[in-house]
Each structure stands twice: as structure tokens, then as C-alpha cells.
Amino acid sequence: MSLPARPYWDDYQQLSPAQKVRVLRRYLAHRVVDNEPNPITGSPCWISRHRKADGYGEIKFKGRSLQTHRLGVVLTGRYDDPTLVAHHVCERGPDGCINPAHIRMVTARENLLTSTITLASINAAKTECDRRHPLGPDNAYVDANGSRQCRVCARRRTRHHRARLVLARHTAEYDAAVARGETPDPVVIRMKPTTPTELPPVPAEFEPFGVFTEESA
Known part of the structure; x- marks a missing residue:
């Protein structure tokens, strides 16, 4: 998802009251309200009827393709800083959610780390590397x-x-x-040998190997 070259806010403020009403009506006509509330936000997502290949909603206005979810930010009176990313708190941006109550304007780094589905956030939550070495302040x-x-x-x-x-x-x-x-x-x-002197503990969910009893034989 690319960032817009200029904020929608500036163009929106130049519209007449009648034009702003038409934009709002078109925006609301693009939505399909989910029947169930989103488990993260507690309110239903609004899924865009017209979506791009990446899944995000798209709306045309005056020959310009607009990101529907960013337009929703402007329609609720918030400035859409073009240097910031529209973060979907509901985690359904690729599914086309355009509910402005589910969107926060954040930096690109915060967007990656706040999300629970991005690779960056998954790696940031790790406490061990792939070889089971602790990723504490002394080792990372x-x-x-x-x-x-x-x-x-x-x-x-x-x-x-x-x-x-x-x-x-x-x-x-x-x-x-x-x-x-x-x-x-x-x-x-x-x-030099690289085998660790102490092997990591076996996860609790695994049964011990080589332990047999008369009942299991």
C-alpha cells in the first residue's frame, strides 16, 4: 500500500458544502457493514465494495484514485498526514475495512510493530533466536x-x-x-567445536524419549 503524494485533507477543504455531502454519500455507499463486531475493536468492520488487487478499498473522485480508508479519516475531521500510515486497529486492512473508527495515523515503523500479523511484529516479540539463544540485552x-x-x-x-x-x-x-x-x-x-555445552530444555508439550514402562510396552 503506497502513501498518497499529497494529503486528501487539502483537496477536501476546497470543496463546497454540496460537494462534501456528495463525497460522504459516495463513501457510505461503498461500505458493507459486517454482521458481527470485530473481536479487537468491538465494533463491526465496514468492508469496501470496490477494492484494489492488494485488498484495500478504492474510490474515484475528480479523476483521482483515493484510498477509501484514508478518505474516511478526512471525513471524520482528522488530517491525513501523507508521511504517516493509516493503521487498521482491526487488522483487516487487506480485507478492505474502511471504518474510520478502526484507523489510526501512525509512522511506518509503528504500523509494522503494532500489527500482530506482520513479520516485524512477530520477530520483535521473540525472546530467543532460531538456535534457542536468549535475545536479552547482553546477547542481542x-x-x-x-x-x-x-x-x-x-x-x-x-x-x-x-x-x-x-x-x-x-x-x-x-x-x-x-x-x-x-x-x-x-x-x-x-x-573449534560449536556444539553448546548445555542443550536447551525440551518443551513441556513433548513426551520424554526412551522412557518405557511395563504398561506402555
Whole structure:
């Protein structure tokens, strides 16, 4: 979903009272009110009748394609800052919700972290990396791209990268020696063991392995 080049608010304020009424009527005609309230907001979503390929509602006005949910923000007397993102509290933006009561204007970062369905918010809620290392303040850091990283895993990747460089250099030297008719020693790269001294605990939902009783036999 792209941001508009200029706010709808400025164009809306230039309309006459009669034109504003027509815009409001067209906006309300675009909605289909859900029968059940949204479990997050407690009020029903308004689903747009006309939606784009990404699922968000679209409405035409004076030859301009408008995002219906952002237009709803303006119609409720709020300024639609073009540098901000219209965040759907109901989590049904891609489903075409245009209920202005479900929309807050937030920054792009807040939109990603506040949502419960984005990859950024899911990763931000993690307390462990994929290798079960804790992502606490002593082990986690933020890289140049703004992503949270695990220091233990970063050191492991660095060791492997350096080992590959050493292997490539020794392999090149070995091949060069063979080409000269020599018989060099085999290339051997020794790395420190990376197996953790303590394995992570087995999740409680898994049954212990190798435990059998006479009743289960």
C-alpha cells in the first residue's frame, strides 16, 4: 500500500458544502457493514465494495484514485498526514475495512510493530533466536539495517566465513603446487567445536524419549 503524494485533507477543504455531502454519500455507499463486531475493536468492520488487487478499498473522485480508508479519516475531521500510515486497529486492512473508527495515523515503523500479523511484529516479540539463544540485552544487538541479531550466532557465522576463506586460500595453494608437479600435504582446516555445552530444555508439550514402562510396552 503506497502513501498518497499529497494529503486528501487539502483537496477536501476546497470543496463546497454540496460537494462534501456528495463525497460522504459516495463513501457510505461503498461500505458493507459486517454482521458481527470485530473481536479487537468491538465494533463491526465496514468492508469496501470496490477494492484494489492488494485488498484495500478504492474510490474515484475528480479523476483521482483515493484510498477509501484514508478518505474516511478526512471525513471524520482528522488530517491525513501523507508521511504517516493509516493503521487498521482491526487488522483487516487487506480485507478492505474502511471504518474510520478502526484507523489510526501512525509512522511506518509503528504500523509494522503494532500489527500482530506482520513479520516485524512477530520477530520483535521473540525472546530467543532460531538456535534457542536468549535475545536479552547482553546477547542481542541491532545491525545497520535495523534488525535485531544474536551475538552468539553472529560470532558463529564469522568463524565459518573465515574458515571458508582459509580453505579457499589453501586449496588454491594446493592446486598451484600440484600444477607445478609437487606433492603437497592434504588441506586440513580445523575449527573449534560449536556444539553448546548445555542443550536447551525440551518443551513441556513433548513426551520424554526412551522412557518405557511395563504398561506402555
